[in-house]
Amino acid sequence: MRPEKKFLVDEVNTHLDKSDYLFLADYERSTVIDIAELRAELTKEEAEFHVVKNNILKVAARDRGYPEIDEHLTGQNAIVIGGNNPSGVAKVLTKFFDKKEKMDVKVGILASQRLEKDEVVALSKLPGLDALRAQLLGLLSKPAQSLVFVINAVPQNVLNVLQAKVDAEGGE
Numbered sequence: 001m002r003p004e005k006k007f008l009v010d011e012v013n014t015h016l017d018k019s020d021y022l023f024l025a026d027y028e029r030s031t032v033i034d035i036a037e038l039r040a041e042l043t044k045e046e047a048e049f050h051v052v053k054n055n056i057l058k059v060a061a062r063d064r065g066y067p068e069i070d071e072h073l074t075g076q077n078a079i080v081i082g083g084n085n086p087s088g089v090a091k092v093l094t095k096f097f098d099k100k101e102k103m104d105v106k107v108g109i110l111a112s113q114r115l116e117k118d119e120v121v122a123l124s125k126l127p128g129l130d131a132l133r134a135q136l137l138g139l140l141s142k143p144a145q146s147l148v149f150v151i152n153a154v155p156q157n158v159l160n161v162l163q164a165k166v167d168a169e170g171g172e
Contacts, residue, residue, distance in 0.1 A: 001059075008053065012060040015050050015081055022109045023080040023093060023120065024072055027051070029102040038103070041092050046083035051076070067114035072106040086110055090124035 001009070016022060027035060039049050054073035061069060083089055090108070097103045108115035108123070115123065127135070 005056070005059075008056045009059050009063070012050075012052055012056055012079075013063070015048065015079065016060060016064060018048070018082040019084075019086075020111050021081065021086040021089070022066075023089065024057075024069060024106045024108070025049075025078050025080060025093065025097075026075055026104045026106055027078050027102075028076040030100065031102075034100055034102060038092075038096050041096055042080060042082075042089065045085055045088045045092055047080055047089045047092070048082045049078055049080050051078045061109075066109050066112065069107050069109070069114065077106070085129040087123050087126040088128050090120050091128075094121050094124040 030038075035049065042049055054077055057077065057079065058070060058073055080089060080093060090105075093105055097105060105117055105120050107117065108120045110123070126132075
């Protein structure tokens with residue numbers, strides 16, 4: 001491999017190291033302003049948008065053991081990577097692409113699994129990472145809360161009986 005090509009593959013691999021997901025986007029009909037706007041939206045999710053050469057991405061993906069995406073490596077492509085919330089990034093992409101109607105997600109890779117376009121859209125409809133954490137915390141705290149109520153009920157019932165006895169004796 002020529003040194004220039006090796007340098008470009010290493011650069012793409014540096015980007016791919018930033019997350020365990022990758023979205024491949026077609027940006028052929030977009031303007032510089034569109035891309036700048038998308039990059040600003042992605043920054044909120046700590047994600048990045050990088051234009052890549054198809055052959056360089058093909059080599060980098062093969063070296064990493066990614067699923068086959070060669071049929072999508074035509075035209076002008078960019079990768080979206082980074083951040084810890086792939087569903088949030090997918091949400092930004094699908095919302096932005098629906099609004100602009102100039103760009104499109106071709107394919108995604110999440111934890112070495114290939115995601116087709118409709119699966120990326122489904123991923124975008126999942127709750128965000130913070131919402132999922134809150135739901136999990138709620139599920140985990142519910143049994144503990146119920147246990148506290150049960151344990152507290154016995155002494156509370158004893159106190160209620162004693163209070164009723166005091167009220168009955170005080171009322172005579």
